[in-house]
Amino acid sequence: xxxxxxxxxxxxxxxxxxxxxxxxxxxxxxxxxxxxxxxxxxxxxxxxxxxxxxxxxxxxxxxxxxxxxxxxxxxxxxxxxxxxxxxxxxxxxxxxxxxxxxxxxxxxxxxxxxxxxxxxxxxxxxxxxxxxxxxxxxxxxxxxxxxxxxxxxxxxxxxxxxxxxxxxxxxxxxxxxxxxxxxxxxxxxxxxxxxxxxxxxxxxxxxxxxxxxxxxxxxxxxxxxxxxxxxxxxxxxxxxxxxxxxxxxxxxxxxxxxxxx
Amino acid sequence: xxxxxxxxxxxxxxxxxxxxxxxxxxxxxxxxxxxxxxxxxxxxxxxxxxxxxxxxxxxxxxxxxxxxxxxxxxxxxxxxxxxxxxxxxxxxxxxxxxxxxxxxxxxxxxxxxxxxxxxxxxxxxxxxxxxxxxxxxxxxxxxxxxxxxxxxxxxxxxxxxxxxxxxxxxxxxxxxxxxxxxxxxxxxxx
Numbered sequence: 001x002x003x004x005x006x007x008x009x010x011x012x013x014x015x016x017x018x019x020x021x022x023x024x025x026x027x028x029x030x031x032x033x034x035x036x037x038x039x040x041x042x043x044x045x046x047x048x049x050x051x052x053x054x055x056x057x058x059x060x061x062x063x064x065x066x067x068x069x070x071x072x073x074x075x076x077x078x079x080x081x082x083x084x085x086x087x088x089x090x091x092x093x094x095x096x097x098x099x100x101x102x103x104x105x106x107x108x109x110x111x112x113x114x115x116x117x118x119x120x121x122x123x124x125x126x127x128x129x130x131x132x133x134x135x136x137x138x139x140x141x142x143x144x145x146x147x148x149x150x151x152x153x154x155x156x157x158x159x160x161x162x163x164x165x166x167x168x169x170x171x172x173x174x175x176x177x178x179x180x181x182x183x184x185x186x187x188x189x190x191x192x193x194x195x196x197x198x199x200x201x202x203x204x205x206x207x208x209x210x211x212x213x214x215x216x217x218x219x220x221x222x223x224x225x226x227x228x229x230x231x232x233x234x235x236x237x238x239x240x241x242x243x244x245x246x247x248x249x250x251x252x253x254x255x256x257x258x259x260x261x
Numbered sequence: 262x263x264x265x266x267x268x269x270x271x272x273x274x275x276x277x278x279x280x281x282x283x284x285x286x287x288x289x290x291x292x293x294x295x296x297x298x299x300x301x302x303x304x305x306x307x308x309x310x311x312x313x314x315x316x317x318x319x320x321x322x323x324x325x326x327x328x329x330x331x332x333x334x335x336x337x338x339x340x341x342x343x344x345x346x347x348x349x350x351x352x353x354x355x356x357x358x359x360x361x362x363x364x365x366x367x368x369x370x371x372x373x374x375x376x377x378x379x380x381x382x383x384x385x386x387x388x389x390x391x392x393x394x395x396x397x398x399x400x401x402x403x404x405x406x407x408x409x410x411x412x413x414x415x416x417x418x419x420x421x422x423x424x425x426x427x428x429x430x431x432x433x434x435x436x437x438x439x440x441x442x443x444x445x446x447x448x449x450x451x
Contacts, residue, residue: 060378061405068408
C-alpha cells in the first residue's frame with residue numbers, strides 16, 4: 001500500500017500501539033494535517049485508549065472556559081467526604097491533645113447542643129468572653145435565597161449558607177446534629193471579628209442537606225484564636241472535639257421533601 | 262493555580278486536608294463538568310451526579326496517585342467513564358464500573374513536554390481559530406470557550422436537535438485528538 005492512501009483504521013491503530021517505526025513516522029506527519037477519514041476514525045474510537053489521548057483531549061478542552069466557583073457543588077461533596085457520623089459521649093471529660101498547642105478539648109454533650117433557646121450562645125465550662133451569633137440563608141433548588149428562622153422547614157436539595165457575628169477573631173467548627181445525638185462535623189473555619197458570611201477561601205461555605213431527613217441542628221462552636229494553631233483546630237475537626245471554653249451557637253432546621261410540605 | 266501549587270494541594274488532600282480538597286474541587290470541577298455536559302442524553306441531575314461521583318472516587322483514591330501532574334487527566338478519565346455509563350443506561354453500568362476500577366489501578370500517563378497542558382490548550386485555541394465562521398464554530402465557542410451551557414441548552418438556543426450539537430462537538434473533539442496524536446507520535450511516545 002502506498003503511503004498516500006493510508007489512514008487510521010484498526011490495523012494501523014495496532015501498528016501505532018505496537019510502536020511500528022514506519023507507522024509512527026508516517027502518521028506523525030499525516031495527522032499533522034486535516035484528514036476527514038482519520039478524524040472519523042478517531043471520533044468513533046471508543047475502546048482502549050492506548051495513548052491517553054481521550055484524557056489529554058478532555059483536559060485541554062475543559063481548561064478553555066474561565067474557572068467558576070461552585071459553592072453548592074462543594075457543599076454537597078464536602079458532606080459526602082465528611083467524617084462518619086458519631087455520637088458525642090455524654091459527660092466526656094477534658095483530655096489533653098498532643099497537638100502543637102496542647103489545647104484542652106472535650107466532646108460536646110448533646111444537651112449543650114439542644115437544650116438552649118435559639119439565637120443565644122452557650123459558653124462551655126471555663127469559657128471566655130467570646131460572643132457568637134449564627135444566622136442563615138437557604139439557597140433553594142430554584143436558585144432563590146430565603147432567610148431562615150429557627151425550626152425552618154427545608155427540602156433536602158437546599159443548601160444552607162451561614163452568617164455569623166463574633167466578638168473577636170476565633171477558630172470554629174461547624175457541625176450538623178440529629179436528635180439522636182449523632183453529629184456530623186462539617187468543617188473547620190477561622191472567624192473574623194464582626195458580622196460576616198462563613199467562607200472557605202473566596203467562596204461562601206454552604207451546608208448541603210442532601211440525604212438528611214427530619215429535625216437537624218446546625219451548631220457553630222468557636223473559641224478565641226489565641227488558643228492553639230490551625231493544626232490544632234483541624235485536629236479538633238478530625239476528632240469531633242472542641243476546646244474547653246468554646247462558645248456554641250445553633251440553629252434548628254427541619255428537612256422535609258418538597259412534596260411532603 | 263500553578264503546577265507546583267496543584268501538586269502541593271494533592272499531597273495535602275491525600276493527607277485529608279479539607280481546604281486542599283476544596284481548592285482541587287474548585288480548580289477542576291469545570292473540566293469535569295464539561296465532560297459530562299457534552300453528553301446530551303444526561304439531564305442536569307445526572308451531570309451533577311457525574312461531577313460528584315468523579316471527585317468522591319478521585320479523592321478516595323488520591324493516596325494511590327503516583328504522578329500529581331496526571332491528576333487533571335485522571336479526573337476527566339473517571340468523569341468520561343461515569344458519563345458514558347450513565348448515558349448508555351443501567352445495562353452497561355456494571356461493566357463501566359469494572360473498567361473504572363481498572364483505570365484507577367493503572368493510570369500513570371507520561372506526557373512529553375510538547376504536550377504539557379499549556380501547549381495542548383494553545384493547540385485547541387488554534388484549531389478553534391481555524392474553523393470557518395459558521396454553526397460549528399459557534400457551537401464549539403459556546404460549549405468550550407464560554408463554558409456555561411450544556412449541549413442540550415446549546416441545542417435549544419441554536420434551534421437544533423440535541424444530536425446535531427453532540428455531533429458537532431464530537432467532530433471538533435476528533436480534530437483535537439488528531440492534532441494531539443500527531444504531536445504525540447512526533448515526540449516518540451507512540
